[in-house]
Each structure stands twice: as structure tokens, then as C-alpha cells.
Amino acid sequence: MKKTVAVIGAGIVGVSTAIALLRDGHEVVLIDREGPATGTSHGNGGVLAAAAVLPVPGPGLWAKAPKMLLDPDQPLFLRWPYLPKLLPWLRRYMGEASAEAALRRAHAIAPLIGDSLADHQALATGTPAEKWLVPGDYVYAYPDRAAFEADAFTWQTKSALGFAHEVLENGAFQRYDPAMSESFALGVRQPDHGRITDPGAYVKALAAHAQSLGARLVIGEVTDFAEENGALTGLRIGGETLPCDAAVITTGVWSGPLAKRLGVAAPLESERGYHLELYEPSMMPRAPVMFAAQKFVATPMEGRLRLAGIVEFGGLDAPPSKAPFELLRRCIAKAMPELTWKHEVEWMGHRPSVSDSLPLIGAAPGLRGAFFGFGHDHVGLTAGPKTGRLLAQLVGAQRPNIDIAPFSPDRFA
Template identity: 45%
Template sequence: MLHSPPDHNQPRQPHVIVVGGGMVGISTAIWSQREGNRVTLIDKGGPEDRASYGNAGVLASASVLPVTMPGLIGKIPKMVLSSTEPIFVRWSYMLRLFPWTMRYLSHANAPETRRIAAALAPIIGNSLEDHLALAKDTGAEKHISPCDFAFLYKDKAAFGGDALAWDIRRELGFEWSEHEGAARQSYDPIFTDKLGFLAALSGHGRISDPGAYVEELRAHFKESGGALLNGEVTDILQQDGRATGVMTRVGPVPADRVAITAGAWSPIVTKTLGVNIPVEAESGYHLEFWDPSFLPRMPTLVPTKKLIFSPMKGRLRVAGAVEFGGLKNEGQDKVFDLLRASMTEVLPGLTYSKETRWFGHRPAPTDSVPVIDELGSLKGLFLGFGHQHVGLTGSARTGQILAQLMSGKRPNIDLAPYRASRFYGSKGNSRPHSHTKRQRESV
């Protein structure tokens, strides 16, 4: 059989490596494929190791408010010292956490809250449509459902106590309905009558099984020609000021572009390049109650407890709580005890067949805004991490932006709020090093 000679005029298909296999990573990988790139996705963990697996499953477009709301500083002593508050700190980690905490708390004022919300809105504010576009023709679409996102308060006065947050949401175009007393009971009667006021934000979505959603997307990526590599990245290969691939524990993997989307582990990479991006590992928890006797109509947040009660396939997931203890933190039973006690209080009478638990790490930058950027000191190295509580929500849009940047396109969004250089200015100079050098830490 005669074969046509190779057409040397055809452009070579660029090779993109995406480091980190959670939602931001798989979104970046799929959108990069759609840009015409050959893509390798490298991930060192299993499905349950990812924050994408353990989130509340809400496409929470209106979750533009940071934890650092005005008044937070005065609440910290009670939050840290009380076992019934949703913030926990490992005392052995306090000294190491202190510099990050000071920068984090500097944003706990109204002007910064508005700035942060305005920066988050373009990334998460259209999340239902963003995920439908990502999941189109992948098999993962079946996990996405439009829904409201409810906030449940003791009464109208308690809702009024969050006036700044709701004013900002209104200014950014979000709409909601309000239900009080009997109307609240009618809207969703399963919650305790001690919580008598509900605000329901329209235009949101939910994922019925976040773990299965990610795995469906990964299967589509592989079926579309993507390469999956289970391994640890120990270094970034570079030559003449450009990233040329990654070093893994089994050897080098060359590439034309590299994207770091490894969540809370991502700063390990930038530190090896001489760039310190202040992202802390914020640990999160969830409990799942299987075969529940009833489920909420929609994902529902109880702001006083910082917990979301989320209906999922075959179970109720109660997700939330915040713990600071670093990447080596392995969780503690008292946080799960708090989630269980809160479920009993908020959903009296719920019965279930079994309980399962999850613990993982989320990437928390000091200013609560993700990094989405090409590293200025090393061309071809792109960063996408730091989404804190909204990683699932913002992953589809973030992956699309990174894929466009890596293809030399200009996304239709002002990228200034997401620049890595906001943390280090002109000091972020990567140091060149041998492609055979290995770092002690890896992602």
C-alpha cells in the first residue's frame, strides 16, 4: 500500500502538560484539547485526595464574598477557642501560619470585600453555563442540574445582619426571593422551624456526584486522545527563560507549555523557581448521610454554621468548616462531630443507613482571589490555583482562560486581578537550573 509522504508544511501540534488532576486541571486539559493541543495530565493522587471530590457540589455563582468580611478580626478569638465554631487552627502550626494570617486579615474591610467580590464574579458568576459548556458531549452532563441556592437564617433580622454581603450580590446582578415564617416552611419544610427565614438565589446549579463528575470528564479527556500520567512532578524543565517540560520521579517529560493546577500543592512549584505566592492549605471536611429519610430541595447554606446541606445522589452531604494546619494536617474527629451535631440540629428527625467522611485541602491565597496567569519570569509556565471555597464553581471558566492563554489567545476578561505578580511585584525572578535537578518536594 502506498502512503502519502508527510506534509512538512503542517504545523506541529503543541504539547501541553497540566499538573494536577482536580477540577481546575481536568477543565484546563479538556479546553486545551479543544484548542488543538496534545495534552498530558499528570496527577499524583487518587480521586478522593482531591478537593474536587469533597466539595459541596454547588455551582455557587453568588459565593463571591470572601471569608475576610468586615468584623472577622473581632470574632477570631471566639472562633478559634470554641469547639462549636466552624474555624479550627492547629496550635502547633500557629507560628508558621502567622505571616500569612496577617496578610489575610488585612483584607477584612468593606473596600477590600467589594474588590474581591468584583474579581471573583467574572470567574464564578456564570458557573452553570460554564460547566454545561465544559461538560457538553462528555457524558458528565448528566450530573449537572439547574437549581436555586438557599441561605437559611434564624429570622429576617439575622438576614439583615449580612446586609453588606447581600448589597454586594445585588450590585453584581444576582437576584433572589425571600421566604419568611409559614412561607419558609412551605418552601422547604424539612429544616428546623428555628430557622425561619430563607433567601433563595436563582440561576445556580448543582453536581449530583462531584467525584463521578470529575471521573466522567477524565474518561472523556482520555477518549479524546489525552494522556493520563500518575506521578509526582519534582521540577520544571527550562531553557533560555522558557518552560520546556517537567521532571518527574521517573524522568523528564518535555512539553511546549506547562500549567500548574495542583491546588494547595501548587506553591511548592513556584517556590522552587524563586517565587513565593502566599497560598495556605485550608483544610475542609464533609460528612455524608446515605439513604436519608428526606433531602433538601436545593443546596442550602446556614451562614451561622458556615455549612452547606447539599442533596446528592443517594445521600446528603454536609460540607464546610475551616481548619488551618498545613498540608501535613490529617484532620481531627471533633470537626466531624461538629458537622454531625449541626446536621441533627438543622434537620431534626433525619434517619440514614450509614455515614461516611472526607477530609482534604483547599488552596487559600491571602487575598481570596485565584492566580490565573503566565509566570512573568518563566515563559510557557501557566498558573491556575487559589480558588479557596469555589474551586468547583470557578474551575470551568479558569480552565478555559488558561487554555486560551496557552494557545496565545487573549481571553475576553481583564486578567489584572489574577496576576501572580500582585504578590511579589518585580522580585519574582526564577532561577535557571539543570534539567536533571530534583527538588525535595513534589506535586
């Protein structure tokens, strides 16, 4: 049955949802406070990280975290005045820092992200966005074999879930990518991945494609829901009501207040992420490279190299910190000591992190016709198209083609 569906949030998840709904024959209103791709979908690392199944709070984090917070060369930062507000969420988050919890998350999320390249190709091929979609490898860099072997849990888990990798050492890493410093003696090549060479332009182009298919773009903020007999009938925007048969909340880290109105107290926090873009670089890595110890990725993009990563806890309101940018500069100087560039751009944004490192995808328990699709932490770009497809299936009362029980909003109802 054809429905009028409001999609709240025009990042990669929202825009993917809108296109999937339009392709299914629904009418779509795409709503955003500022417009498409103005947040995390603009500033992410650009990698389609299909094998990124393990969460940040893995085994051993309890022992590592205090030292990381006190060491300026570690990729974890905390704005200490924010700690009292963060603590309730942090207790739940760190409660997941075990091998058992990490494996549970890995098995749950692998079907959502494992086919990311094919999912993006299905979404973007034949649209103006496809020129920014590049298939290729995703590489991890280690200083030596000991560092790689210390990461054995990661690679064993990926292998067990069917993700292939090739170890490059004894000069093979530099032969594969001459841009890599010899201080990184071992690389791990993961095939069948991909990258987006301008994430902001990519999502904007997809949003324009959605409009060409008939979607209506509304700039405004949804503050409440209109309902009748327990079913959604519209959205409150700026003192007016926009009628709709269904609504999907895809507003990332800002989804909490709307979710709460629908009966879900999502334990959601911002993992503040940083990127530094180096324009007109003198060299480029062959493929996106994750420097494993420093937890940052260097991604070749259109006309620039984007360095992205870092985790900082400090909420939504504080301005960017200087230390993460300085760390990225020190890290790239070590990784690619001969690299030069013309100018650089700094950016900070907000990853939507749920305490159990799994997104909320499914029907809202408090109102028929309302659905959630948020909380993807570090894999929002990777998971966007499949999440959109799943949400369109739910809106159309179709059975999703993967098990979405681990993502059920009911776990926080």
C-alpha cells in the same frame, strides 16, 4: 499553533484546562500524583456557587475570630501547634478583613464565577459527566430576620453585582422546602445556580472524556522544569524528562513549591475543609442549603446528603480532627431534627487559600511557556471550567474574554 501541553494536577481546574486545550487542537498530557479527583475535587460541597463573591475574611472578622476559635459550636478551628508556622500567612490574610478589601475581591471574582452553571454546561454537556450536573437554586437559611439583616453587606454586594435573590419568611421557607426546621424562619433563594450530585465521579468522568479526546494520563509527581534560553522545554518526573511546549500548574494547595521555582512566592495555605456524608437519608432538602450562622452547606447528592464546610487551620500533614465532624452532626440535628440515615462517611481535604482570597491565573514570570491556575479557596468547583478556558486561551496566545489582571501571578513575584 498546535502545542504539546502538560497539565499538572487532575482536579476540576486541571481537567477543565485539559478539555479546553484539546478542543482548541492541542496535544495534552495530564499529570497527577494519584489520579483524577483524588483531593478537594472529590470532597467539596458540590455547589456551583455563582454568587459566592465575598471572601471569608470580611468586615468584622477581627472582632469575631477570637470568640469563634474558643467556641466549639463555631465553624472555625485551629490546631494550635501549627500557629507559629501559620502566623506570617495569617497576618496577610487578616489584613484583608475589611469592607474595602472584600468589595475589591468581589468585583474581581464575579466575572470568573458568575456564569458557573453555563460554564459547566458548556464543559460537560455531551460527555458522560453531564448526568451529575443539576441546575437549580442555592438557599441560605437564617433563624430570623434579625440574623438576615445582620448579613446585609453580603446581600447588598450580591445585588449590586447583578445576582438575584428572593426572601422567604412567614412560613414561605417551609412551604418552599418542608424539610427545613421551623427554627429557621427565613430563607433566601438564589436562582440560576446548580449542583454536582457526585463531584468525584463528575471530575473522573471529565478526565475520562479528556482521554477519549486524546489526552495522555501520567501518574507521577513533577519535581522540576527543563528549560532552554528562558523557555520551558519539559518537566522532570521521577528522574525522567517529559518534553512539552507549555505547562500549566493546577495542583491546588500543593502548587507552592513549583510556583516558587518559577519566581512566585505565593502566600498559600490550606483551609482544611470537612464533609460528612449521610447515606440513605430519610429526607432531602429541595436544594443545597447554606446555614449561614454555622457556615456549612447541606447538598443533596446521589444516594446521600453531604454536609460540608468548616474552616480549620492546621497545615497539610496533621490527621483530621474529631471536633468538626461532631459540629456537623450537631448542626444537622438542629436544622433537620427528623432526619435519619443508614450510615455515614467522614472526609477531610485541603482548600488552596491565597492570602488575598484571589487565585493565581496567568503566565509564570520566571519561565516562558509556564502558567498558573490555582488558589481558588472555596470556589474551585465553581470556577473550574472558566479558569480552564482562560488558561487554554493564554497557552494559545489568545486574549482572555474577561479581565484577569486581578489574578496575575506577578503580584507575588
